[in-house]
Amino acid sequence: MAAAAVAAAAVLALRRRRRPGRTSRPGARVARGGVMLDLKYVVEHFDEVAARLGTRGGNVDVQPLRDLADRRRALVTERDNLRRDQKAVSDGFRQPGVTPERREELRAKSKAMGERIAAAETGVGQVEARISDILMNTPNLPQPSTPVGTSADDNVVVRTVGEPRRLDFQAKEHWEIGEALGILDFEAARKVSGARFVLYRDAGARLERALASFMLDLHVSRGYREVLPPYVVLRDCMVGTGQLPKFFEEAYVATDDLFLIPTAEVPVTNIHREEMLDAARLPINYVAYSACFRREAGSHGKDVKGMTRVHQFQKVELVKFATPEASYEEHEKLVADAEEVLKRLDLPYRVVSLCSGDLGFSASKCYDIEVWLPGQAAYREISSCSNFEDFQARRASIRYRPAPGEKPRFVHTLNGSGVAIGRTIIALLENCQQADGSVVIPPALRPYMGGIEVIR
RNA sequence: GGAGAGAUGGCCGAGAGGUCGAAGGCGCCUGACUCGAAAUCAGGUGUGGGCAUCGCUCACCGGGGGUUCGAAUCCCUCUCUCUCCGCCA
Numbered sequence: 035m036a037a038a039a040v041a042a043a044a045v046l047a048l049r050r051r052r053r054p055g056r057t058s059r060p061g062a063r064v065a066r067g068g069v070m071l072d073l074k075y076v077v078e079h080f081d082e083v084a085a086r087l088g089t090r091g092g093n094v095d096v097q098p099l100r101d102l103a104d105r106r107r108a109l110v111t112e113r114d115n116l117r118r119d120q121k122a123v124s125d126g127f128r129q130p131g132v133t134p135e136r137r138e139e140l141r142a143k144s145k146a147m148g149e150r151i152a153a154a155e156t157g158v159g160q161v162e163a164r165i166s167d168i169l170m171n172t173p174n175l176p177q178p179s180t181p182v183g184t185s186a187d188d189n190v191v192v193r194t195v196g197e198p199r200r201l202d203f204q205a206k207e208h209w210e211i212g213e214a215l216g217i218l219d220f221e222a223a224r225k226v227s228g229a230r231f232v233l234y235r236d237a238g239a240r241l242e243r244a245l246a247s248f249m250l251d252l253h254v255s256r257g258y259r260e261v262l263p264p265y266v267v268l269r270d271c272m273v274g275t276g277q278l279p280k281f282f283e284e285a286y287v288a289t290d291d292l293f294l295i296p297t298a299e300v301p302v303t304n305i306h307r308e309e310m311l312d313a314a315r316l317p318i319n320y321v322a323y324s325a326c327f328r329r330e331a332g333s334h335g336k337d338v339k340g341m342t343r344v345h346q347f348q349k350v351e352l353v354k355f356a357t358p359e360a361s362y363e364e365h366e367k368l369v370a371d372a373e374e375v376l377k378r379l380d381l382p383y384r385v386v387s388l389c390s391g392d393l394g395f396s397a398s399k400c401y402d403i404e405v406w407l408p409g410q411a412a413y414r415e416i417s418s419c420s421n422f423e424d425f426q427a428r429r430a431s432i433r434y435r436p437a438p439g440e441k442p443r444f445v446h447t448l449n450g451s452g453v454a455i456g457r458t459i460i461a462l463l464e465n466c467q468q469a470d471g472s473v474v475i476p477p478a479l480r481p482y483m484g485g486i487e488v489i490r
Numbered sequence: 491g492g493a494g495a496g497a498u499g500g501c502c503g504a505g506a507g508g509u510c511g512a513a514g515g516c517g518c519c520u521g522a523c524u525c526g527a528a529a530u531c532a533g534g535u536g537u538g539g540g541c542a543u544c545g546c547u548c549a550c551c552g553g554g555g556g557u558u559c560g561a562a563u564c565c566c567u568c569u570c571u572c573u574c575c576g577c578c579a
Contacts, residue, residue, distance in 0.1 A: 110540050114548040121548095124560050128508060137559085144559035310500060435500075438518045439535070442500095 072428060073165055077103045086175045089182045089390035094172055099165065106161045113154035120147040170273070171280050174425040176390045177399040183389030189402070190389065195373065196382030198406045203469040207409035208460040209340035212238065214471050215489055218341065230330065232341040232456070237489045241462070241475075242348060244482035245455045246323045249350040249375055253452055256371055258321035258352060263301035265325055266292050271304040274430030276396035276422075283331045286345075294327035298351035299449045303426055306355060310442060311434040317356040317364055321452065324349065340460070342414065347456040354448040355432065358424065361446035365421040369401045372417045372452045378478040381461050382406040384413055398423045403453065409464040416457045419450025 076083050076099055087094045123144045127137065176182075181190045212218030217238025223231035234242050254260050269291050272278040277285060277296060286294035295301055302322050311318070325348050337343035352371060356364040369385060376383045388400040397420035404413035424444035427433070433442040466474045472490035475483050 107540070110548085114540060117548060120559080124508075127559065141559045148559075312500090438500095442537080 072169060073099065073103055073106075076169075083175065087173070089176055089180075090173060090393060091184050091391045096168065096172060099168060102161055102165050102168075106158065106165065109154060109158045109161060113151060113158055116147060116151045116154060120144055120151060123147065170429075173393075173395045174276075174398045174422065176393055177421070177423075179387075180393065180399050181387055181389040182391075184391040185389075186392050188389040189392055190387045192385045192387050192401065194382075194384040195377070196380070196406070198382050199408055199465055201408055201467070205408040205411070205464060206467060206471075207340060208342075208407075208463040210409075211463045211467050211471065211473065212340075212459075215473065217241070217489065220341075227345070230338075230344045231346060232344055237483075237486060238459070240483060240486070241459055241479075241489075242455055244479055245458055246348065246350060248378075248479055248482050249452060249455075250321060250323055252375060252378065253321040253350070253352060253371060256374070258319040258371075261302060261305070261320050261322045263295075263298055263305075263322055263324060265295050265301075265327075267295055267301050267304065268292065271300050271307065271430075274307055275300050275303050275426050276429065280395060284329050286327045286329060295324065296328050297326050297349065297449075297451075298322040298324035299353060302351065302353040303432075303447055303449065304430060306432045307430040309432060311355065311432065311445060313357070313434050313436055316434060316445065317354050317360060320353045322351050322353070324351065341456050342460060344456065347454060349454045349456075350452050352419075352450050352452040355445045356448065357434070357436070358443070358446050361421055361423065361448060364446075365399065365401075365419065365448055368448055368450050369403070369419045372403055372419055372450050375453050375458075376403065376405060376416070379458070379462065379476045380478075381458075381465055383416070394418075394420060396420070396422050396425050398425065401450075405457065405461045407461060407464045408467075414457065414460075416461065417451040417453040420448065422447045422449075 076096060080096075080100065084096060087096065123140055126132065126140045132140075181188060183189065209218060209220065213220065215237070217235050219233040219235050220231075223233040226233065250260055266288050269278065272285065272293050277293075277300065285296060288294055301324075302320050305320070306318075325346055327346050330343055330345060333343060341347070352368055354364050354368060373383070373385065383403055383405045386402045386404055388397075388402055393400055400418060400420040402415050403417040403419070405416040406412075407414050423446050426447045427444035432445050432447065434445050435442050462476070463473055466476065468474065470490070472488050474488050475486060480487055
């Protein structure tokens with residue numbers, strides 16, 4: 035299972051496409067070859083890879099890779115042989131007693147060879163660019179334990195925790211409650227930023243801040259290191275975690291080479307981009323609070339009311355770097371850590387294992403945590419906890435040395451919301467609403483609310 | 491924003507057109523010594539690609555481009571880091 039990842043760290047082709055003069059790659063030392071290991075795996079396990087990718091649905095076509103791999107191999111061999119020969123010719127210059135005539139002869143010969151090398155080189159570049167293009171746009175392989183299915187309907191409920199609350203009055207939806215209390219101001223948000231934004235006021239703003247502190251404190255107490263990352267990242271980061279090149283439409287572009295983060299996963303995972311991690315330090319656990327910016331392209335008409343789906347929301351994110359041996363276990367722990375938030379807030383939820391067809395691009399396995407919303411009378415996603423295995427690590431070149439003297443290996447990366455704050459507020463408003471429209475703050479949160487027990 | 495200096499393997503650090511994948515050191519591995527360890531001594535130890543199943547070969551010295559028969563080394567350019575000055579939350 036180790037070699038499960040498909041897409042490659044082939045930042046090469048991508049980099050080539052970048053406008054000159056706008057590159058930025060501090061301390062760049064990408065293991066370029068790492069790309070090809072990946073290709074090798076796909077080609078050598080072609081049927082298996084195609085089958086596993088097939089369970090995702092969509093139109094993933096890795097078929098051309100077989101031919102391309104063959105062509106690449108032939109071109110590389112040719113180029114390398116030419117280079118070796120040219121080296122041999124060049125050595126002639128250092129022989130004792132070379133006459134000027136001899137030098138001129140060698141010079142002409144070597145120069146001609148140089149031209150052939152350049153041609154072969156171009157060929158290799160073109161083939162590798164095509165390979166990279168395919169691999170970079172190929173999603174991760176689902177883990178064997180990921181249920182096979184085509185849509186969210188095929189997701190599997192793993193466990194349900196807490197009873198959906200029974201209210202003895204007609205449950206309202208969060209926007210009704212929030213606007214009536216004056217803590218959610220959609221009108222002001224629209225004026226300031228347009229559709230799909232929210233502005234919190236008074237106890238609402240306080241609630242956002244309280245939840246962030248509460249979640250951060252909780253996770254720090256359970257072994258995560260707190261970080262506060264930049265909200266704007268370089269293109270390479272977006273490529274590393276898998277948002278680019280394929281999901282450009284989803285991202286807010288700050289400048290040509292800078293992007294607003296869609297999740298803290300991006301900057302936090304990329305903390306260790308192009309690094310060799312100390313095996314003794316693994317697993318590394320980070321918790322980060324950040325705003326998240328999403329275009330929500332293609333979700334027109336979905337969740338248009340309220341703040342279920344907005345262009346900016348805040349989230350506390352958990353990120354792990356683990357050895358391949360430990361990653362499955364760490365994944366379970368990650369989910370448990372996210373669940374703990376809901377348990378302490380006394381919110382009913384269930385954990386769902388996403389089926390192959392519903393899996394995100396980079397994930398090999400994913401659990402969603404869905405919180406019960408009385409207003410909508412439905413379970414809605416509040417956290418998504420994924421294991422990416424070495425998919426992101428390959429793209430971002432994040433490795434570790436298992437033991438002194440051993441070969442470097444790619445780490446496994448994992449992350450999950452712990453949890454989305456906006457949706458937690460939705461859940462609190464709907465679950466803790468009372469007949470008179472007031473909302474009771476769960477005891478665990480009161481210390482962070484400056485004494486507020488009920489928002490009325 | 492102005493002026494300089496720099497970017498080399500896991501880390502530190504030499505190298506100034508070919509004999510450099512790169513001295514030396516640290517770290518690590520193996521062996522010797524030891525009851526064992528430390529110290530010491532000897533040897534080994536970068537990452538990928540291609541062919542091949544002793545092994546051979548190619549690439550990689552921040553990124554990109556150029557000069558040259560040949561570039562870690564020369565030129566251009568970009569990025570980043572550091573020092574000084576200015577400005578500023």
